[in-house]
Amino acid sequence: MGASTIVETDFCIIGAGPAGLSLALLLVRSGARVVLVERTTSFDREYRGEILQPGGALLLDQMGVLDAARKRGHYECSRFRIVSAGRTLLEADYSRLDLPYDHFLSIPQQNVLEELLETCKRYDRFVYLDSRSPTGLLVDGERVVGIRMPADDGDGDGNGEQTIEAQCVVAADGRHSKTRRLADIAFTKIDAFDYDVVWFKLPVQERHGPEVTVFQGDGNPIIVYDAYPDSLQLGWTFPHRSYRSMAQHGIDHIKEQICRSVPRYADLIDRFIQAPGDLTVLDVFAGFADTWAHDGLVLIGDAAHTVGPIGGQGVNLAIQDAALLHPILMSSLTGGQFDRGTLGQFEQQRRPAVEMVTGMQARQAKMLFSGAKDKDVAGQTNPPVGSAAPPVSVDASRVAFGSQRVSARTDLFVD
Numbered sequence: 001m002g003a004s005t006i007v008e009t010d011f012c013i014i015g016a017g018p019a020g021l022s023l024a025l026l027l028v029r030s031g032a033r034v035v036l037v038e039r040t041t042s043f044d045r046e047y048r049g050e051i052l053q054p055g056g057a058l059l060l061d062q063m064g065v066l067d068a069a070r071k072r073g074h075y076e077c078s079r080f081r082i083v084s085a086g087r088t089l090l091e092a093d094y095s096r097l098d099l100p101y102d103h104f105l106s107i108p109q110q111n112v113l114e115e116l117l118e119t120c121k122r123y124d125r126f127v128y129l130d131s132r133s134p135t136g137l138l139v140d141g142e143r144v145v146g147i148r149m150p151a152d153d154g155d156g157d158g159n160g161e162q163t164i165e166a167q168c169v170v171a172a173d174g175r176h177s178k179t180r181r182l183a184d185i186a187f188t189k190i191d192a193f194d195y196d197v198v199w200f201k202l203p204v205q206e207r208h209g210p211e212v213t214v215f216q217g218d219g220n221p222i223i224v225y226d227a228y229p230d231s232l233q234l235g236w237t238f239p240h241r242s243y244r245s246m247a248q249h250g251i252d253h254i255k256e257q258i259c260r261s262v263p264r265y266a267d268l269i270d271r272f273i274q275a276p277g278d279l280t281v282l283d284v285f286a287g288f289a290d291t292w293a294h295d296g297l298v299l300i301g302d303a304a305h306t307v308g309p310i311g312g313q314g315v316n317l318a319i320q321d322a323a324l325l326h327p328i329l330m331s332s333l334t335g336g337q338f339d340r341g342t343l344g345q346f347e348q349q350r351r352p353a354v355e356m357v358t359g360m361q362a363r364q365a366k367m368l369f370s371g372a373k374d375k376d377v378a379g380q381t382n383p384p385v386g387s388a389a390p391p392v393s394v395d396a397s398r399v400a401f402g403s404q405r406v407s408a409r410t411d412l413f414v415d
Contacts, residue, residue, distance in 0.1 A: 004161045005151055007127065009035040010333055012147055012166035014134060014179045016040075018049075018056075018109070018315045019301030020172030021116035022322035023329075025063055028123040030330050031414040035164050036126070037149065039133040039173070043117075047109040048199050048235075048282060050227060051077075051212065051312025054094070054101035055401040056319040062408035065115045072111035073228045076103045079211040080311065080399070081391075082221075082367065089216070090367065092394040103210075104400065106226055106233075109315065123415075135161075137169070137182050137297075143338070144169050144183070144296035168329060168338045169297045172318075177303035180289060185299070189287040192362040193308050194240050197223075198258070199280045201231040202268045208232055212312065219260030223309070232268075235282075235309060236261060243281050251276055284308050286358045288351070293343035300325055304347070305354045310361045311399055317354060320406040324350055327409045353404035360398075 011027055013020045016038035024034045052060075060066040082090040094103050120126045129149075138146035147169060151160035171179035180187065212225040223235035236258050238246070246254055255273050259266040273279065285306060292304045301318040325346045332338050 004163060006163045006165060007035060008165045009033045009127070010167050011035070011170060011329065012037065012164045012168075013170045013172055014147070015171070015173030015177075015301070015303070016113065016117065016128075016130075017172060017174060017301060017318065018112065018116075019303075019318035019322050020170070021113055021120065022059070022063065022319045023170060023172065023300065023325060024126065025065070025116055025120050026322060026326040026408065026412075027329065028120055028126045029063070029415055030326070030412040031125075032330065032333060033125040034120075034127070035166070036120070036128050037132045037134065037147070037164070038128070038130045041131045043110040043113045045110075046199075046280060048280070048309065049312070049314040050106055050109050050233065051225075051315065052105040052107050052112070053312060053316040053400050054097065054104060055406065056316040057105060058101055058401075059319050059323050059406065059408050060112070062410055063116075063119075065112075065119050068119075069107065069112045069115040070105070072108070072115065074105045074107035074111070075207075075210070075226050075228055077106055077210050077212060077225065078103045080213075080394075080396075081211060082214045082216060082364075084216040088391040090364070090392040090394060092396040092399050094396045094400060097396055097400060101400070104312065106212075106228060108228055112315075132162075134179060134182060137179075138163065138165065142295050144294060147179075167296070167333060167336075168343070170325075170329075171297065171299045171303045172301050173303055175302040175306040177299070179297075180299060180303050183294060183297055185294070186290045187287055188290060189285050190358065192286040192358055193284045193365050195220075195237045195365060196240055196243060196284050197282045197309060198236045198238070198243070198254075199234070199282060200236075200273065200278060201227055201233055202265060202272055203230060204232045204268065205230070215262055217261055217263075219257055219262075222258070222261040224262065232265070234258075234262065234265070240284070247276060254279070282309065286361070288354075291340075291344075292347035292351075293340050295340050295343075296338050298325065298329075298343045298346060300346070305351070305358075307354070307358050308361045308365065310364050311357075313357050313361070313399075313402075316402070317357065320353075320402065320404070321346075321350060323406050323408045327412060330409075330412050350404070353402050356403045
């Protein structure tokens with residue numbers, strides 16, 4: 001067996017998604033040492049979360065990476081709508097918000113992640129270890145004090161072991177967090193959504209327009225928006241766990257069902273969707289880790305809480321999580337206090353806001369599959385459905401920033 005190596009750091013973050021990378025940058029800019037561990041070798045892959053709300057854009061701007069990420073390519077969007085038979089049922093108009101955050105962005109998540117990583121790498125106190133995944137947690141009594149993992153990109157076949165000793169380990173490794181499982185923290189799903197989503201992109205020459213639209217027509221609701229640089233992103237919704245039975249009828253049957261939902265793109269769907277591999281099925285669920293903190297360990301992003309895709313909230317919540325946890329961790333580093341009570345302040349501050357988002361998404365999902373006949377959608381009472389009924393107007397500020405407006409603690413930066 002190869003020799004074991006030991007790396008000492010202040011913080012070991014698992015997962016280089018929006019939450020992990022944002023937190024890493026905030027910490028290193030505040031003078032902390034950070035080791036970031038990521039299981040993949042690059043960001044060149046398919047993503048579902050490519051909507052950046054103004055709340056997340058504000059934070060990236062305060063971190064100093066927004067302009068560079070935008071220059072890599074993006075589209076500005078000013079409205080979210082649910083449309084049925086050509087009539088708008090619900091809308092959120094971002095153009096009424098204060099400048100410069102009067103829009104949201106359709107931006108490749110790869111662009112955001114690469115810019116965050118490049119900025120982190122400018123700091124000597126930042127170490128990035130890709131193609132790695134923890135195999136175990138280091139514990140001292142009840143406290144997590146680090147992780148174990150293969151010494152290189154091996155798979156545990158005897159190539160040695162690397163130990164990362166840290167004041168605090170942060171699990172930012174997604175909805176199926178391995179770190180959460182290693183810590184034996186249970187995850188409780190919430191019965192909030194009765195649908196799943198098939199995601200796919202279509203190459204187009206003409207843009208859909210500066211908005212995200214949910215079409216509620218003859219077929220199941222479908223989400224449509226422009227994806228940079230030259231694609232249309234579609235998310236076709238269908239009853240929870242029914243995809244397997246549909247797939248038994250073949251790809252042509254699935255294409256026929258999708259075309260019913262968005263007939264204007266039927267020719268493109270028929271041309272570019274040729275096999276099941278052209279579609280990505282997302283099992284939609286919401287849920288919360290039973291606790292977000294142990295002594296020496298804290299969970300953020302999807303590892304702590306998972307929400308649905310409606311309203312493009314996932315990336316926003318992840319970046320806001322990082323901004324809220326950042327001052328708690330820096331205070332803990334100064335005082336040497338990484339106990340569960342101290343780290344648990346993050347869950348106390350954050351959980352109510354995430355629960356609000358989950359509730360809002362559940363009401364909007366109910367509207368999608370009920371034909372807007374129910375009440376209390378997006379926290380408001382719907383007018384009677386009729387040809388002259390005005391659309392339900394959603395407070396765009398709450399969607400854009402959430403109930404908890406978050407700013408980065410730039411006063412903690414030392415550079």
